[in-house]
Amino acid sequence: MLGQDARAGNKYFARIKPKAGSIIAVSDFVAKELNKNYGLLPRHVIPIGIDTALFNCSDIDRDIDILGAGSFEYANLIVIMDAITADPEYIGRYRF
Numbered sequence: 114m115l116g117q118d119a120r121a122g123n124k125y126f127a128r129i130k131p132k133a134g135s136i137i138a139v140s141d142f143v144a145k146e147l148n149k150n151y152g153l154l155p156r157h158v159i160p161i162g163i164d165t166a167l168f169n170c171s172d173i174d175r176d177i178d179i180l181g182a183g184s185f186e187y188a189n190l191i192v193i194m195d196a197i198t199a200d201p202e203y204i205g206r207y208r209f
Contacts, residue, residue, distance in 0.1 A: 114138045114155060119146040126151060 114136050117123070136155040138144040144158050 114143055114147060116140075116143055116146075119143045119150060121150040123150075 116139070118126070119138070131153070133153040134156045136147065136153065137157045137159065138147060138155040139159050140161075141158055144155050148154050
């Protein structure tokens with residue numbers, strides 16, 4: 114089960130009618146959303162596969178200002194970039 118599959122209003126969920134024992138969630142958050150929205154707890158949750166203890170990130174100079182991931186729409190990025198260019202304080206007020 115991926116992130117958007119667990120969202121309320123998933124039209125395919127009612128068609129498929131999955132049983133809790135047949136679902137594997139990709140994160141604890143997705144498992145909680147699935148439980149909240151459909152009353153099902155997945156049989157398994159895939160653990161985080163990155164051991165952050167292997168990385169020393171304290172002295173890294175980060176040069177990424179904006180990073181989009183998931184279902185983030187390109188049109189939203191253009192709106193955000195226009196707003197930031199015009200008013201750098203806008204990013205804290207932007208909601209989508």
